[in-house]
Amino acid sequence: MQYSFKKVFGINTTQMELFEDIGRPLVEDLIHSKNGLLFTYGVTGSGKTYTMTGSPGEGGLLPRSLDLLFNSIGPFQAKRFVFKPDDKNGMEIQSQVDALLERQKRDSQQSVPRTPSSRLKADPEFADMISPEEACKCDNVDDDCCYSVFVSYIEIYNNYIYDLLEDAPFDPIRPKWLGGGTPVRNNEFIPPQSKLLREDQNHNMYVAGCMEVEVKSTEEAFEVFWKGQKKRRIANTQLNRESSRSHSVFTVKLAQAPLDADGDHILQDKNQVTVSQLCLVDLAGSERTSRTRAEGSRLREAGNINQSLMTLRTCIEVLRENQMYGTNKMVPYRDSKVTHLFKNYFDGEGKVRMIVCVNPKADDYEESSLVMRFAEMAQEVEVARPVDRPICALAAGRRHRNQAFRDELSRRLEERGNSNNAGNQCTHQVNSACLLNQLIESLPPIPRCELVDPADDQTLPNLIEVLERRHHIRQMITEQFNQTGTCVKSQNQQSKISEKDKVILNQRSEIDRLEKKSKTLEYKIDILQKTTDMYEQDKRSLQLELETREQRLQKELSERRRMEQRMQGMVTDTKLKWEKECERRVNAKQLEMQNKLWVKDEKLKQLKAIVTESNSSCSAERPQRPSRERDRDRNMGQKRSASPSPVTPPVRPTHRRSHSCGGEKWVDHKPSTNLDLDTVMQPILPNAIKVSTPNEKALSKCHKYVLRHQELASDGEIETKLIKGDVFKTRGGGQAVQFTDIETLKQENPTAPRYSILRNEDADCGPSTVLSSDQSPFSMSFVNPGPRVWRTSGEEQNPH
Template sequence: SRKGKTPRRHPPKKPPNSQKDPVGVYCRVRPLGTENEECCIEVISSTTIQLHAPEGFKTNRNGEYKETQYSFKKVFGVSVSQTELFDFVAKPLVDDLISGKNGLLFTYGVTGSGKTFTMTGSPGQGGLLPRSLDMIFNSIGPYQAKRYVFKTDDKNGMEVQNDVDALLERQKRENNLPVPKTPSSRQKVDPEIADMVKQEEAYKADGVDEDSSYSVFVSYIEIYNNYIYDLLEETPDDAIKPKPPQSKILREDQNHNMYVAGCMEVEVKSAEEAFQVFWRGQKKRKVANTRLNRESSRSHSVFIIKLAQAPLDADGDNILQDKNQVTVSQLCLVDLAGSERTGRTGAEGNRIREAGNINQSLLTLRTCIEVLRENQMCGTNKMVPYRDSKVTHLFKNYFDGEGKVKMIVCVNPKADDYEETLLVMRFAEMTQEVEVARPMDRPICGFTPGRRHRNQAFKEELSRKLEERGGPVDRDMPLVVDNLVYSLPPLPSCELTDPHDDITLPRLIEALQNRHRIRQMMIDGCLNLANVIKSKFQELDSNLITRDNFIHEQNGKLFEKDKVIQNNKSEIERLEKKTRMQEHKIDILQKATKIYEDDKRSLQHELETRDQRLHREQSEKRRMEQRMQGVVSDTQLRWEKECERRVNAMQLEMQNKLWVKDEKLKQLKAIVTESKTPGRPEPPPRQTQPNTFPHPGSFTTSTPVRPLHRRSRSAGGEKWVDHKPTTNVDLGTVLQPVIPNAIQVSAPNEKALSKCDRYVLTHQEVASDGEIQTKLIKGEVIKTRGGGQAVQFTDIETLRQEITTVPSRKRRSSEGKPTNGDGSDGTWTDVETRCSVALEMRAGSNMGPGFEGHGITK
């Protein structure tokens, strides 16, 4: 083993035992509830039953009902009584128990199949448990030891105490009881319990050792939700705060047998007392009302009968004070919970959990049986999963060869239980194939048998002789006792038939003298005995006087002790009264404290809730303030830019108006100036192709005027992003803006937008008259909170070309003068005529945010 760890102890090797017995599996069929109910089970023989599938369970291909037969060691039909069942099943186990061998008997089946009735019974029809108790006490009744002579060592073993320790233990137990029981109350037994225990025939075992003393201990546990609870454990009643039952754990004793640690074992002296203890624990068992049974067992119950046996000493009077000579055997009677589907029980909530744990433990039992069967039939050495369930872990020693195992399969023949009954039959059939090693016989004590009988015979003979002699005799005087048994010799025949007979009278005289001599010897013996007895009486009187003085002295001391005890009792009563008063005050204070703690918890919870709500409101307020500050700053920046844009647009509009007026005045001035110049007038100007100007709105014609440039709004000090898609058609006839200090892109990107303040998109589309028009979509570049850029569109400027009709040239007349087409004189003679044919630029309707470029008209 590794350092710091204790090596695991292996179980001692048992002597090889080649004798094995299969698990005894019996079947009991309960009667149907009603006569008209469909039956699916038929008893064919004393060992075989047959299952008939009801309608709806056709399993053959031809649609026929499947019939299955199962064999058991013994089949008990509906007419079999409880007595016959006990004779075949439980009686051999009780015989083994008294012979020092262990046994396990459990009932298995669906809910409502009669498991509890088979195990417990009813008034007048006692089950296996009360009949087993009755047989045990009928067998060992005359040989029972006094109460508390046998004592459990809390390690699944027994110890033997002497009479003095047993008496002290008894007084201690009775003083600890809340209400001392009187002998009359002990003898009082519930009539119903007595009716269940008392049987028609008194069974007795044959293997009772008359030179041994016996004592019976019982314990009762239940396995609920895979937890072990002691049904005999006394829990204090507390209405304010009831204490839940504590679960127990399984441990292994020095012989590697499993037992429930801390389980209460009650010593009983009669079958009625034992069954009364069982009934007290039965009331605590977990039962529930299900769809299948009004009081369905929701746990596995285990009633353990433990028999302690120890030999007497050589004289046959006392029990040997040797723990190694004590033999302990036990019989476990197990009532398993019902094995059925949860859907049939109508379980909900906790009932589903209970049913799941029940089915899981039974499934573990089936798995262990399967592994045992496979290991025995196939020669494998698979590990049996005993520890997966408390039921299998508790009884693993029995399957390993510590005792006989028997199972009673209870079935209900009604058709509704067919599926569950089929599974139970398959499990029972598999269990019969498992073999358990036969337990070894108990070794017999080395003393010569018959010590109790010899001692009893000697006492009876001595009592008879003392009664004949008229008084008690000291046992220390065997010679005196032997002298008392002398008897006078018989007288010879004294009939005289002849007066000369000289033989009869001398013989008679000799016999009388002999009798007289013997009588005198007896008188002397009696006198000697009387003197001895007198001296003994005198010695006894002196001893009695001394003892009386001692007793008187001890009585005085006892009287003083009684006074002290009375004072202590009065003081104890006063303190108990004060204690009860303080406990009452403590209860009141605890209730008040509990109320205050509840109020404190509720107020603390409310305060925490309000603090959380206030914190959320404050954080929401801060977020709102930050959001509003951002909105205000964004709005302020946007309005500042909007105001700046509007001011710039207004200034540009006014400049455009002033420029248009200046152009008109200049043209008029030029016309007027040309009209005053002598010479031939020049022909009207010819329309030419427009040129591309440095900025929108600027254009030239053939009119000899000084080229003036108008600054577009896009040509300010701001930097523009000139977005011209590649799909646009480059037409020279349409006025195109030229934006200086701009970044031309075919697709906008973040890098270009981050360097500019304004944005313009050149878009071409077909107008309603079939001509292509250009739209300049303008916007402002705004920086977002996330560090990016966004474009906000503010204006759309439309550029289009209007085509008007040009009048035909003037023809000269025959005189050489220019004429109009209608033959009138075509000479421009005044300013009005010249102005009518002058070039005119007509401004668009909207000169603010955008403008329109028009063609040239004559």
């Protein structure tokens, strides 16, 4: 598969190179009052959040965009609260007095924390994300405007919008909200309130009630970002340990207004205020539930994420179709909060850039192909840019001229002050030296002190006067020297103090560096702590799953043991049952064989008697025949007690009348599997309803029921049984059948030889006498005691 894009960044591309190609043009457009939208798109775990945020030392697109923005407009920023949001996606300009009152009010409230959220730990400084060598700025910034930056941070979770910068109201009884509606104690929490989308007077979409924080530096903006990042919803899935479960939108809004003609103050005209914004969107990754095995809330989150991404694809496809084929189909922006919020960008209110992140895993091949196919198609959508308009009609360079005048004035004042200070110091030093020289030169010489005449009274007084004058001058010299020494000492002390100040500054910079390092370490410790907690949670969940599986295994083992015991009992019972059945069948077979042997013996005896009788009749004389006949009659009379004599075959009627004939109405149940025997004698049931399957309607109309059942007998002939019963109504309004008789019909060959046998059977109903004929195809049996049994080629039981 081949896909074409404007530019492809390999795995060795640095964050700086990516930002120079993607982020820098958007920030420059933001400074020039143009909107921009940048979002990352791809499969879960493909590196979207890393591309947008980065890591310590490797800042992503978001921190580098903030760095470029503040480096460019830093000297031209207005004071706090000069620009103020009007809660309708617009900006107002406050006077200097109102802004000063707002600042004083904020400074007075900062001493007392309003909510527990203000006591959170400080996050790593922005300098730890981007090295000083990578800092950059824009050159073409209008210096005749004042700028102010406002940031907001929202997330779109389950198609609801939540403000990540909103502080939960503090309740001393209920616990604080940690973000995402997470319970803290006793399952009590303050759930976040979802926000609504509104349309301003310029038909631009915005989030109503969203908190916009004014920031003045990259560090402050990044700290606000990390404050909201802590509340963002992430979860552990099968594909990503820290998977984003929501779409996050970090909006940088830049408000700018021109200066007056003198270049000193901002114009108090609201119509001259220009607001532009840059939206940095980190989309949640698309995922398949078959791979993540998501359940419960994770499954619902994945469904909403995939639905919003599908809506984004649909909107892009409809825009492309409208542009390519000239159609005017309605774009379904309102189907998802993501597309509804950025509707203006797709309609031409700003530049749109999309970064497609791809993970070269073999498991992500199909999903990555779909992502790249959609991204390639999205390139064909053209969005018209709005025409630039001038901010004001004043001449350019006002701030520069005013600043140049101020710099020149301060330079002259500084030179004048420096010359006065230097002259005073030099004059003081020259005066001190001249005064010392004059005092030294004014010392009177010591006169001669030789006494020649004892009456000389001039020498000693002159000497005393000179010495007194010298002593006075010496005191003056000492005082002057002390003053000069004090001045020199003060100068030395000032130089030492300046050196100490330099040392203190160096130490303070070192302390700041160490504080930043400690904050970075704290941040890393927090990350490690979160990772540790996550691993501990996974460990507990795995232990719980292991315990659950062990319990399940123990339960299955116990169930298996009980099943084995039950099966052993069933096997034992079945074995005993079959042993009894086999014993019963063996006994029945033995009895049957004995009967057959007895029948054969009887036949042999009869044959022997017939042969003996025929021989005797041929050899004996005729007068002796009556005595032999009497003997034979006597012997046959003795045998008749055991078996009846053969009779002539009865007359065969055309039809056999069934015992079921009567005035009752019958249900003749003949299954479709029964075979027609094509015999002459068939059971006839008058007033019968013939059915193949029993039904309540037929049973409700009849009083009797008969079931025709066929089976194969032991001699290979088909045996038909008529199972009869009475139909009666039940208490529930239904029909029931109570079986009373069983009539068996069996087809036999009448030409087979039959012999009359008289024997006793040990049947279930008691001993019976069976009468069998060698000429008739039917046999009759009378059973006593117990219910009467009528057997016609079988048996019929009639309990009546």
